[in-house]
Amino acid sequence: MPSVCFYFQVHQPCRLRHYTVFDQDHRYFDGFKNKAICRKVANKCYLPTNRLILDLINQHEGRFKVAYSITGVLLEQLAEYAPEVLSTFDALARTGCVEFLSETYYHSLSFLYSREEFTEQILKHRRTIEKLFNYKTKVFRNTELIYSNDLVDAIESMGIFDGVLTEGADRILNGRSPNFIYNSPRNKRIKLLLKNYALSDDIAFRFSNRGWNEWPLMAGKFSDWVSRVNGNGYVVNLFMDYETFGEHQWKDTGIFDFMRHLPGEIMRNQDNNFKTPSEVIGSYPATDVIDVPGLISWADMERDLSAWLGNPMQSNALHEVYRMERNIKKTGDKELLADWRKLQTSDHFYYMCTKYFSDGDVHKYFNPYDSPYDSYINYMNVMGNLEKRCKKKLNIEAEQLEV
Amino acid sequence: MLGWEFPPFISGGLGTACYGLTKAMSKLGLEVAFVLPRAVSAGKESTHVKMKTPADINYSRLNLEEYEQELKNVKFKMIDSPLRPYETAESFKHEIEELIQAKQSRCNVTISSGGADVGQPGHYSGDMYSEIHRYAAAAVRLALQDDFDVIHAHDWMTYPAGIAVAAVTGRPLVVHVHSTEFDRSGEHVNQMIYDIERAGMHAANKIIAVSYLTRNIVISRYGITGDKVEVVYNGVERNGNGLNFGKSSIRKDEKIVLFLGRITMQKGPEYFLGAAKKVLEVMDNVKFVMAGSGDMMRKTVELAAQLGIGSKVLFTGFLRGEDVRRVYELADLYVMPSVSEPFGIAPLEALNHDIPVLISRQSGVSEVLTHVLKADFWDVNEIANKIVAVLKYPPLQMTLKEHGNFEVRKLKWEDAAEKCRMVYEQVVSSAVCV
Structure with a gap:
């Protein structure tokens, strides 16, 4: 059957x-x-x-x-x-x-x-x-x-x-x-x-x-x-x-x-x-x-979240991107929203994975960066700019309201 | 084993490497007779800042007490010679003259160390090259008093001695390339040194290179066939427990970025300053510490002033022992922007001290380290980008430290010694066959 x-x-x-x-x-x-x-x-x-x-x-x-x-x-x-x-x-x-x-x-x-x-x-x-x-x-x-x-x-x-x-x-x-x-x-x-x-x-x-x-x-x-x-x-x-x-x-x-x-x-x-x-x-x-109180995934042997959330860089980057949600949405700027959302794609965090990094395996094959550190630095630089843009936009609007 | 520096009288990585290697060999049960040139006035460093230097320690005391336990299979032989690594012909000449004057005023200095009677130190001819050959002649005399299976010569100053000892005793010669003239001088090679290096490599039965980077130079620049060159990576001594409890107690308002090494063309000090300038464009509370001395010291100080960052760059001069440890404790990031670095032990020591590390891709050590930041030495923009990131994002620093410290523990001198032993066995057995 x-x-x-x-x-x-x-x-x-x-x-x-x-x-x-x-x-x-x-x-x-x-x-x-x-x-x-x-x-x-x-x-x-x-x-x-x-x-x-x-x-x-x-x-x-x-x-x-x-x-x-x-x-x-x-x-x-x-x-x-x-x-x-x-x-x-x-x-x-x-x-x-x-x-x-x-x-x-x-x-x-x-x-x-x-x-x-x-x-x-x-x-x-x-x-x-x-x-x-x-x-x-x-x-x-x-x-x-x-x-x-x-x-x-x-x-x-x-x-x-x-x-x-x-x-x-x-x-x-x-x-x-x-x-x-x-x-x-x-x-x-x-x-x-x-x-x-x-x-x-x-x-x-x-x-x-x-x-x-x-x-x-x-x-x-x-x-x-x-x-x-x-x-x-x-x-x-x-x-x-x-x-x-x-x-x-x-x-x-x-x-x-x-x-x-x-x-x-x-x-x-x-x-x-x-x-x-x-x-x-x-x-x-x-x-x-089937009772699954904790989180599982299909990744690696562990079947857990450690490929995206396994080290301090990954959790920091993830918290940063979602911390910006309210402000980004407040701007109502479509471009800003699209850029912010593209930064949420899980691959960005996968590239920061340090698990198995020294062994050079499947993680490396999909990674456009030389190292997880380079990927984190790059991501955070982009986030920094995005946040600046977002603040600028909100400030301008706030000023206009005051006038 | 023919060497030219050994702790505490060191000016670079070579002494550290010889110490680590011989200590590990001693543990493996290999008997080592280590031949050293012994400068009459050791420990005088050309720095503008006066540091505490252990000039009053002498080798004979050191052998007997301090090193007896950990280096029990290592015998030290001293040859009275002022040879120093990383020396240029000019500075050498200058120092020789000083030395001769000092000697004349003190009459004759007797040689008592190591038990080797190599006679009176003759009169100096005043140039480095004849000094090297004098060292070689003395080494031959020493060799004839002793029995051994392999000659292991570290870097070019000992190659003529290695060749001579091999010729006289018929023992196989292994030369260990810690650096080449191309690393130290770029394309402006000193022909005499190059010739000595080349002769040593060709005379050797086997060559040990400290990295594939160096192996490639040996093959492409010195006309050596690949099957003769083995790569043996350096290791690092574990110091402390890696937890560094004392560290968090140091409070500071400023971030510190550290350059630690000789301030010479090879180490890329100008790229460090170029990156510093860029970092300071976007961050203010950063100090750049340059620990070390060298022939580009003055130029580097001037460059810092020229770039308008003089107040943000501190020069400490050459540091040793306790001072090195202290400066590591203060640093937030160690940067090695070397133009050409055959290996580079210093980054390993930084990692050992729980400091994240940024190294140039043009270094042998970048072949073995993955949990570090890497950049091309000329890419000042990228170096600055990475420095800013480490200073700005604590999670990056945390992850680098955590994994870096773990990774560096896997690089052991014992493994290096074991590989050397395998090279010895190869040359000894092939020598018997012939």
């Missing part, structure tokens, strides 16, 4: 340019670098993978389904640097086999610091998705799958969502299977879909690892693993970054061929099928309650 539920995270941050304490202008973002990376990822991943997914949907006559969560910061960049990617997403949307998920427009950690900002960003994202793809989102996933009981309460109170996605971390499951549907203790309406991290990471991280004893991973072998869930679960949630295809796992690893054959292999077993998150929620009942 297991359904396979694919969800792909599609995101690129708006990277900052090198900004020193002596800089005075308001150009915070590195247009050149962002464009280059956006074009590169579009060519290596978004365009070929969208094409492949579209082919597979056509080939299987609508029985192959996937879900996407595309951040607002990326949608803006795609519109500017790679509009053809947007039209292929639109083509996917029109097949009816694709679900779009909700998240914070700026891929932010606002849930942790400001519920007001959190809600505003979700609604902004939802409007954008509806405008671009004519799709009303019904399921929410928080940045980096950060989750706690409180998140469900916040999402429930918005009254537009049926489900939330998060990580199937061992410490919240306590030996239970991620392949069932769960509820949070205080809220029975919202259903929870948990990532099957073992099978997800087989594709996302281990696929090209020649030291892995299952290498090379073939579609047939993988669908056998999926079929084994039969009788012990409703759904296998395969959640991963979309950049897995062609960017994290390069084309020559065979990742595209694997994906091309996977739906056919999985559906060879008559019991298996593909469902979108909303269909999963509609098809299966919640079997148990």
Whole structure:
């Protein structure tokens, strides 16, 4: 019976340019670098993978389904640097086999610091998705799958969502299977879909690892693993970054061929099928309650917040950015607001992570800075300028009022 | 082992390195005979500020008491010679003349240290080069009285001695490159020194470089093949418990940015001042302390005045021991803007004292440190940017300290000594094969 539920995270941050304490202008973002990376990822991943997914949907006559969560910061960049990617997403949307998920427009950690900002960003994202793809989102996933009981309460109170996605971390499951549907203790309406991290990471991280004893991973072998869930679960949630295809796992690893054959292999077993998150929620009942009083995420081995909030620099930078919320919003200046919001993207704080820094691992691969210290310095310099701008604006208005 | 300085008579990192290395070797059970030139009037430093100098300590007492425990496998041999590292030919000549006068007035000085009878110190010819060869001749005489397996020579002044001892005894020679003429003098190399360095490197069976930066210079500038050059990073002595309880009790209204090192072209003092000028444009309550002396001292003082920041820059002259510790305790940030730094032990010591560190990318030590700030030495803007950040954002300082101090603890002299031992084993076994 297991359904396979694919969800792909599609995101690129708006990277900052090198900004020193002596800089005075308001150009915070590195247009050149962002464009280059956006074009590169579009060519290596978004365009070929969208094409492949579209082919597979056509080939299987609508029985192959996937879900996407595309951040607002990326949608803006795609519109500017790679509009053809947007039209292929639109083509996917029109097949009816694709679900779009909700998240914070700026891929932010606002849930942790400001519920007001959190809600505003979700609604902004939802409007954008509806405008671009004519799709009303019904399921929410928080940045980096950060989750706690409180998140469900916040999402429930918005009254537009049926489900939330998060990580199937061992410490919240306590030996239970991620392949069932769960509820949070205080809220029975919202259903929870948990990532099957073992099978997800087989594709996302281990696929090209020649030291892995299952290498090379073939579609047939993988669908056998999926079929084994039969009788012990409703759904296998395969959640991963979309950049897995062609960017994290390069084309020559065979990742595209694997994906091309996977739906056919999985559906060879008559019991298996593909469902979108909303269909999963509609098809299966919640079997148990999962209690998550503290915060979890899908990052690293720890599955906690330490990648964004693990050292004094990160917590300082985060507190600084949310401390400015009231003043920024008071100015009513759209440009100021947009700049401030782009600075909330979680990647900025991820770059400041000192965990594993000396060992040089996955953190380094995604980091445009030489060191976490450089990234903090750069961020704080930009924040300093933004605050100055904001104060100036408020002072001028205050003076005008007095006159 | 042929060296030219050893604590407490040091003017730079070489003495510190020799001390750390021999101490660790002693722990590994390697027997070391350390040959030192012994200046007649040691400890006289050319600084304009009079510092407390332990000029009255002599080596023979030191060996016996202080160092006996930690350096029990190290024997010291002294050669009466005024050789000093980081010396220019001119300043050397000047000092020799002073020395000769002093000697004449005191009649003859007897040599009693180390038990080595190397005869009367002859008469000085008044130039450094013949002095080096005199040191070599004396080293050969010493070598003939002793038995050993490997000759290990530290930096160019001891290379001729190393070559000579190797030729006479047939033992393999390892030269240890702590710095090259290109680091000290940029492109204006002293041909004589370059020739000595080159001859030493070519005569050696193996070369130890203190970093890949130095290894590259050895290969590209001295015509050495890569397989002959091994990299052995320096270590750092742990001092204190790293907690520095006393530190928080020091109250000050001003931030202090520290430059500690010889004030010479190699160390980039003008970039430090250039950055200071920029920092002062956006911050006021900062003092820049330059601790050290060197041939660019006067020029640097003048430059500070010229930039109009004279009142914000303090020159302390050359510091030692307790004074170094005190200045570290006061500092908020240590900056090493070296133009070319083969390794750079000082940043490790700063980290050891819980000071965050900003180093130039053109340094060997930046190959081993990750929890530090780095900038290109010429990028005064970026150096200033990072100085301001450290002074302005306590969380940055906190994170750098925390991780930096942890990281520096992993750099041990024991590992350096172990690697040297492996190099020794290689040269000894290949010498037997031939």
